[in-house]
Amino acid sequence: MTVIQIRLPKKRISRSWKGDVMLFALLALVGYFMALPLVFVISNAFKPINEILKFPPDFLVRNPTMTNFSDLYHLLAGSWVPVTRYLYNTFFIAIVGTAGHVIIASMAAYPLAKRHFPGKATLFTIVVLSLMFSATVTQITNYMTMSWLGFLDTHWAVIIPAIGSSLGIYLMKQYMEQIPDALLEAAEIDGCGEFRIFWTIVMPVVKPAWLTLIIFSFQGLWGAGGAAGAMYIYSEQMKTIDYALGQILQGGIIRTGPSMAATLLMLTVPIFIFILSQSSIIQTMSTSGMKD
Amino acid sequence: MKRKKVIYAMIAPYFLIFFTFTVLPVCLSLLVSFTNFNMLEFPKWVGWRNYAQLFVRDDVFLIALKNTLIFAAITGPVSYIACFVLAWIINEFPPKIRAIATLVFYAPALSGSAYIVWTLLFSSDSYGYINAFLIKWHLNSEPILWLQTPKYIMPIIIIVQLWLSLGTSFLAFIAGLQSMDKTLLEAGAIDGIRNRWQELWFITLPSMRPMLMFGAVIQITASFAVAEVATALAGFPSVKYAGHTIVTHLMDYGSIRFEMGYASAIATVLFAMMLGSNLIVRKLLAKVGE
DSSP states (O other), rough: OOOOOOOOOTSSSSOOHHHHHHHHHHHHHHHHHHHHHHHHHHHHHTTTTTHHSSSSOSSSSSOOOOOOHHHHHHHHSSSSHHHHHHHHHHHHHHHHHHHHHHHHHHHHHHHHHHHHTTTTTHHHHHHHHHSSSSSHHHHHHHHHHHHHHTTTTSSSHHHHHHHHHHHHHEEEEEETTOOOOOHHHHHHHHHHHHHHHHIIIIHTTTTTHHHHHHHHHHHHHHTTHHHHHHOOSSSGGGOOHHHHHHHHHHHHHGGGGHHHHHHHHHHHHHHHHHHHHHHHHHHHHHHHHOOO | OOOHHHHHHHHHHHHHIIIIIHHHHHHHHHHTTEEEOOOOSOOOEEHHHHHHHHHHHHHHHHHHHHHHHHHHHHHHHHHHHHHHHHHHHHSOOOOOHHHHHHOOOOOOOOTGGGGHHHHHHTSTTTTSSHHHHHTTSSOOSSSGGGGSSSHHHHHHHHHHHHHSSSSSHHHHHHHEEEEEEESHHHHHTTTTSSSSSHIIIIIIITTHHHHHHHHHHHHHHHSSSSSHHHHHHHHHHGGGGGOOOOHHHHHHEEEEEEEOHHHHHHHHHHHHHHHHHHHHHHHHTTTTTT
C-alpha cells in the first residue's frame, strides 16, 4: 500500500497514523459498497448479448463491445422526433432552471441571512416547513395554476417551480449566516448598495455553497423529464431525453444492454458537471474570505 | 427606507414563485383534507372524518405507517451520521483522494434512476445476480424471490435507500467543512485540543451547526417520503403491502382514486410526523459541542 500523505498545517494538531489507517479502511469499505452497482452499470453497458444472457452471470465484462451503444443509436435514430430535439429540451430545462434557481434563490437568501426586515422570521419558517410537505398532493393544485398561467405543455411548467423550490434558499441562507458582519460593514462604509454587496462580496465568499446548489439543481432538472415532465408536458416535441429513453427501453431482458448503455450516457452529463464544480469547490477553500 | 425597498426587491422574485407553487398549494391541501373532494364536484366539508377513517378503518394505512416509521428510524439516523462521518473523513485526506472519494460516494445520488440496477441484482430468477452468486457458492440451492417475499422487501428497500442517500446533506457537509474558518482550528490547537476527536466535537461540529440543521431537515424529509424506490423495486402495490409507505398510500388515493380530501389528510399526517421529528432533532443538535 502506498503511504498516505497528510497535510500538516503549521499550527494544527498532529494526527496519529493509526487513526489515518483506520479512517482510510472505513472509507474504502463504504466506498466499495457504493461503487459496486455503478461498476455493474458500466460493465453491463459493454457486455455483448451472450454475456448478458450467460448463466451464471459474470459481474464484470469479459469481451467488451460497443454493440449496445450502436444498438441504442439505431433505436433512437428510428424515433419519430429527432434525438437532438429531446436533447435540446433536456438541456434547456436543466440550464435555464439551474441558473434561475441559483441566482434568484441566492438573491432572496442574502437578506434572509444578513439583514433585518419585518416578516423575515416568518418567511424562513415557512420555507423550512415547506421542505416537509409531500409534493404528490400539491401536484393537482399546481396543475390548475399552470393551466391558468398558460404554462401547460411548455418547459416553463418544469422550470418555474424549480426556481422557487425551497432547497436552494435554505442552503444558501445557512451558508450566508456564517459570513462575518465586519466584511459587509466594510463594504457598506465604502458605499456599496445592497445588490452590489450581494453580487461582489457575498456570492464570491459562498462559492462552495452555490456550486453545490448547481449540482443539486442541475441533477434534479436533468432527470425531471420523468415525473414532473410527464405531468405537464404532453407533446412529443417538448419531451426530454429521459422520457425518450424510457419509452424505447421498455423491451425486457433483450434490451438490457442498450438500457445499460443509455443509463451510462445519462449519467455522464451530471457527473461531468459534478467534477467541474467539485474542483472549483476545492479551489475555493484556500481562498475563502470567511475570517473574522 | 430606500434600503428596505432594495431588500424587498431582492426577495420578491423568489417568494412570488415560492408562494404560488409551494405555499398556496400546501395551504389548499390542508383545507381540502377536511373535505370530500373527487375533483369533479365541489368539495363537501366533512370535518375530521378523513382523519378518523385513516386511523380507525384504514388497515392498509396502518401498515404503511408502521413501514414508514421502521424505515425512517433506520435510514434517517444511519444515513445522516454516515453523511457527516464520511464528509469529515474525506476532509482529513489530501485533495486528490478527497475528490475521488467524494465522487464515489456522491455518484449514486447523482445517478438519477440508475438505482434500477438493484432490480437486476435482486431479480427473482436465477439470472438475478445475488441469486446466481448464492447458488454458485452453494449457499443456496434455489433462487430466492427477493422482491416478492414480504420479509425481504423492507430490508432491500432500506439497503437501496441507504445507497442512494449520501446526497444533498453529504455535499452540503463537504462544502461546509471546506468553507470552515481555519483560524478556529489553529486557535483550538493552541488552546489545548489534543487530538482530532476533540477537535471534531469542540470545534468542527459547533461551527457546522447551520449545515447540520440543513442536513437534518433534508434527511428527515427524505427518509419519511420514501416511495419511488419502494415502488420501483417492490412494485405497486407490493406483496402483502410489505413495501407500502405513507407516500405510496398517498399516491394511491391522490393519483389513482382521485379522493383528494383523503389524500390531503394522508399528506397532513405525514407532514405532522416530519415536523415532530424535526423538533426533536433540533433539540438534540443544540447540545452538540457542549
